[in-house]
Amino acid sequence: MAVLTAFSGLGGKSPAAFLLEIAGRRILMDLGEGPTPGQRPDLDGIGRVDAIFLSHAHIDHVGAIDLWPRLGCPSVFASRTTFDALPLLGLHLPPEACHALPLQGSAQLLSLPVLVGRSGHAMGGIWLHLPQEGGALYMGDWSRESGLLPFDPPPRAGLVITDLSYGDRDQALAEQAPALADSIVPGTVLPVPILGRGADMALRLSALGLSPVVCPQVRAELQGALPDLRSVTTPSEARDGDVIIAADTERPGDLVSRLIADARGWRFIFTGHVAPGSAAAGLIAAGRASRNPWNVHPRARDQIWLAEITGARHLVPAFGALDDAPELALALAPIWRPDRICPPTEESPIHADQGNHPRAGRERHHDPCPGP
Ligand SMILES: [Zn+2]
Numbered sequence: 001m002a003v004l005t006a007f008s009g010l011g012g013k014s015p016a017a018f019l020l021e022i023a024g025r026r027i028l029m030d031l032g033e034g035p036t037p038g039q040r041p042d043l044d045g046i047g048r049v050d051a052i053f054l055s056h057a058h059i060d061h062v063g064a065i066d067l068w069p070r071l072g073c074p075s076v077f078a079s080r081t082t083f084d085a086l087p088l089l090g091l092h093l094p095p096e097a098c099h100a101l102p103l104q105g106s107a108q109l110l111s112l113p114v115l116v117g118r119s120g121h122a123m124g125g126i127w128l129h130l131p132q133e134g135g136a137l138y139m140g141d142w143s144r145e146s147g148l149l150p151f152d153p154p155p156r157a158g159l160v161i162t163d164l165s166y167g168d169r170d171q172a173l174a175e176q177a178p179a180l181a182d183s184i185v186p187g188t189v190l191p192v193p194i195l196g197r198g199a200d201m202a203l204r205l206s207a208l209g210l211s212p213v214v215c216p217q218v219r220a221e222l223q224g225a226l227p228d229l230r231s232v233t234t235p236s237e238a239r240d241g242d243v244i245i246a247a248d249t250e251r252p253g254d255l256v257s258r259l260i261a262d263a264r265g266w267r268f269i270f271t272g273h274v275a276p277g278s279a280a281a282g283l284i285a286a287g288r289a290s291r292n293p294w295n296v297h298p299r300a301r302d303q304i305w306l307a308e309i310t311g312a313r314h315l316v317p318a319f320g321a322l323d324d325a326p327e328l329a330l331a332l333a334p335i336w337r338p339d340r341i342c343p344p345t346e347e348s349p350i351h352a353d354q355g356n357h358p359r360a361g362r363e364r365h366h367d368p369c370p371g372p
Pocket residue numbers: 056058061121122141
């Protein structure tokens with residue numbers, strides 16, 4: 001019987017940390033921090049972990065990887081792009097712990113055959129499919145709308161953990177891009193997470209006639225596209241009236257935090273989740289920032305599509321508030337598994353649980369071991 005334990009990630013926007021026990025292995029899927037500053041998974045009772053899978057290099061999926069020694073220094077599996085991006089977020093793993101997965105196709109995780117595919121959400125972002133015990137699919141964050149990042153449809157799986165970040169929202173990115181362009185005034189900064197959104201935004205805004213300025217990270221992510229766009233490394237290089245797309249690493253001293261402190265009083269537009277207590281929330285409260293939607297997560301129609309193509313019997317909605325998804329809960333009622341415990345049934349021997357699973361609680365912790 002496969003057992004899923006959500007140490008964090010259910011019931012709202014919270015760091016990802018799901019333990020899947022399948023085929024005799026205990027695999028932790030993601031180990032994030034935030035998006036609320038300082039919000040970390042409570043791993044009490046997690047016990048031994050055989051492997052960690054990192055879906056993509058965003059803070060809320062990898063930010064607590066510094067807890068790796070506490071978990072017994074297990075092997076970590078992710079795409080090469082994800083591993084390479086960890087230092088941008090101030091995170092480090094010893095090379096011998098890192099096992100690179102391809103972006104798509106067959107692979108091995110420990111000794112288990114698995115499938116991976118591109119998630120359309122971030123560069124290097126992948127979903128993970130384990131065919132054992134009726135099939136389990138962890139989508140991480142995903143999107144079918146990026147103009148830059150491909151999405152590979154996943155195979156069938158009895159248990160599917162999906163990304164409910166937008167609840168019932170069904171508006172298309174194709175509608176949001178012109179609305180964002182209309183909202184932009186000279187002297188605006190658009191902070192974006194690393195690994196895709198900034199480059200996609202630069203391409204779409206340029207197609208709408210704007211000429212944004214980009215930071216070096218977004219310039220690299222454009223991979224040679226839009227070579228005429230200026231790039232700025234410091235606030236002093238920016239000109240009055242610039243529209244700046246800047247990667248926000250949420251680290252002190254990065255370009256976004258320096259632009260916030262810059263005396264010229266830049267305006268900001270945030271296009272993602274704004275966490276309480278964050279710098280973004282402070283800027284909005286101070287009247288210096290506003291919000292516009294920009295899809296990097298699935299719409300309601302995408303959730304329905306995922307349920308259909310996977311044939312899921314248990315669909316676990318992660319990273320989103322259930323109050324924002326009443327229509328999806330209704331449409332997917334036979335397979336919707338948002339609750340604390342989904343006991344196994346005869347037709348589907350999969351068990352989902354949230355936090356402090358009693359079996360996990362009886363496991364002993366591995367001794368801490370050396371490493372960063
Ligand atoms: Zn993400």
